[in-house]
Each structure stands twice: as C-alpha cells, then as structure tokens.
Amino acid sequence: MSGNRNHSDYLQRAAMYDLLAHNVKYSNPNLHMQYYLKHLKYMNKAMMVRDPQQTQVEGKVRFLHTSPDAPDVDIYINGQMKVKKLPFRVASNYLALKPGKYHIDIYPTGNSVDSVLNKKITVEPGMTYTLAIIDSVKKLRMLPYVNQPHVPPNESKIRFLHLSPDTGALDFAVKDRDVVFPNISYKQASEYLGIMPMTVDLEVREAGTKNVVLSMLKAQFRPNETYTIIMIGHSKGEPALQAMVLKD
Numbered sequence: 001m002s003g004n005r006n007h008s009d010y011l012q013r014a015a016m017y018d019l020l021a022h023n024v025k026y027s028n029p030n031l032h033m034q035y036y037l038k039h040l041k042y043m044n045k046a047m048m049v050r051d052p053q054q055t056q057v058e059g060k061v062r063f064l065h066t067s068p069d070a071p072d073v074d075i076y077i078n079g080q081m082k083v084k085k086l087p088f089r090v091a092s093n094y095l096a097l098k099p100g101k102y103h104i105d106i107y108p109t110g111n112s113v114d115s116v117l118n119k120k121i122t123v124e125p126g127m128t129y130t131l132a133i134i135d136s137v138k139k140l141r142m143l144p145y146v147n148q149p150h151v152p153p154n155e156s157k158i159r160f161l162h163l164s165p166d167t168g169a170l171d172f173a174v175k176d177r178d179v180v181f182p183n184i185s186y187k188q189a190s191e192y193l194g195i196m197p198m199t200v201d202l203e204v205r206e207a208g209t210k211n212v213v214l215s216m217l218k219a220q221f222r223p224n225e226t227y228t229i230i231m232i233g234h235s236k237g238e239p240a241l242q243a244m245v246l247k248d
C-alpha cells in the first residue's frame with residue numbers, strides 16, 4: 001500500500017507546485033522556475049514509484065492497410081473478428097487489449113478459410129501500436145510501429161513513415177527548403193519531431209536530391225495532436241504514390 005500512497009502523494013505535490021508555478025509565471029519568473037523545477041522533480045519521483053496497477057494498464061492497437069494489391073481484409077484476434085472489411089489506405093480504430101501475447105489472423109473479407117497472414121504480437125502495458133499490413137498480397141507482412149501520442153500542451157508532433165514498396169529512400173522536407181527527416185528507407189519510421197502548430201507546404205524527395213516525388217500543400221498540424229505521415233502506393237504503377245496522415 002505504501003507504494004500506492006507514495007505514488008499519489010508525489011502526484012499531489014507535483015500538482016501543487018504546478019499550480020504555484022502557474023500563479024507566479026508572469027509576476028516572478030525566478031520563483032516560477034523554482035516551482036516548476038520542483039513540479040518536475042515530484043513528477044519524476046511519481047514515475048519512479050511503481051504503481052502495481054500500472055502493469056494491468058491496457059495497451060492499444062490499430063491496423064493500417066497499405067498493401068497496394070491486397071483486397072479488403074477481415075482481422076481476427078485470438079480467433080475473434082475484431083476488424084471487418086478494412087480497405088487499402090485506411091486505418092482501423094484503436095482496440096484496447098490487456099497486456100500479453102495475441103495471435104492475429106488476416107483474411108480476405110468474407111473468406112474465413114484461407115488466411116493471407118498470421119502473426120503473433122505482444123502488447124505491453126500502456127503502449128500504443130500501429131500494426132501496418134505491408135507489401136504485395138503474395139508476400140504480405142505486418143510490422144508494428146510504436147506510437148507516442150502524448151504531446152506537450154499547445155504543441156504538435158510529427159513523424160514520417162515510408163511504406164511504398166517500390167520506392168527508394170526518401171527525404172521529407174519543407175517545400176523548397178530544408179529537409180526535416182533525411183534518408184528514410186522503406187519500412188523505416190523517423191523519430192517524432194515536436195513542432196509549433198501550423199499550416200505548411202511540404203514535399204517528399206528522392207533522398208539526397210532535389211527531385212520531388214510528391215508534394216503536400218497546406219498540410220495542417222493542430223495543437224495537442226500527434227501525426228504520422230505515411231507514404232503508400234507505387235512510384236511506378238497503380239495505385240500511385242500518395243501520402244496519408246494519421247493522428248496518433
């Protein structure tokens with residue numbers, strides 16, 4: 001019980017110092033910083049104290065269909081259908097799962113006999129995952145990407161994920177300006193980058209060149225949101241190269 005009590009006690013103290021810091025933010029910046037540092041100290045202490053219930057916190061998974069020639073799919077978790085008729089270029093809603101191991105079976109919609117993919121996954125407490133169905137239907141795979149949906153107040157966060165199977169390494173850049181995420185290979189996700197909320201023109205280039213393969217005009221990133229920008233489709237052939245933006 002003492003662990004729980006310490007945990008909540010630290011959180012209460014952290015909240016108190018956060019309030020004190022807020023109250024003097026403009027009238028006394030030095031005191032504000034002192035209070036804020038104490039707030040951080042107690043937040044860190046709270047994190048260090050293991051809450052026994054934390055190990056039971058559910059994880060969340062969503063499925064993302066990026067296989068250009070695969071049909072709509074039905075997705076079963078431990079033998080139960082959980083996602084029905086997921087088409088190319090669409091992500092499912094999040095599903096809450098208790099920590100542990102799960103068996104995933106993916107079938108063409110309406111055919112629960114001939115699965116196109118079977119995969120075992122492990123869900124960790126409190127973690128959030130995007131499970132991407134990738135490649136052509138003949139060599140279908142599912143790769144897990146860990147999402148980090150938490151973002152500092154009034155900021156945004158973005159990352160870039162390359163899932164176009166016939167496209168070489170890419171640079172993700174501001175239009176006519178600097179590269180934001182350099183040299184991202186197929187199946188690779190960049191780190192997250194914190195940004196101020198904005199509307200901005202973006203472009204995707206062949207890595208190390210000025211050759212633009214896709215423009216993203218007026219991309220909008222709102223406060224308190226985290227985004228994954230995903231390249232899907234084909235450089236050569238159909239469906240054509242395209243970007244999809246998911247909120248994490």
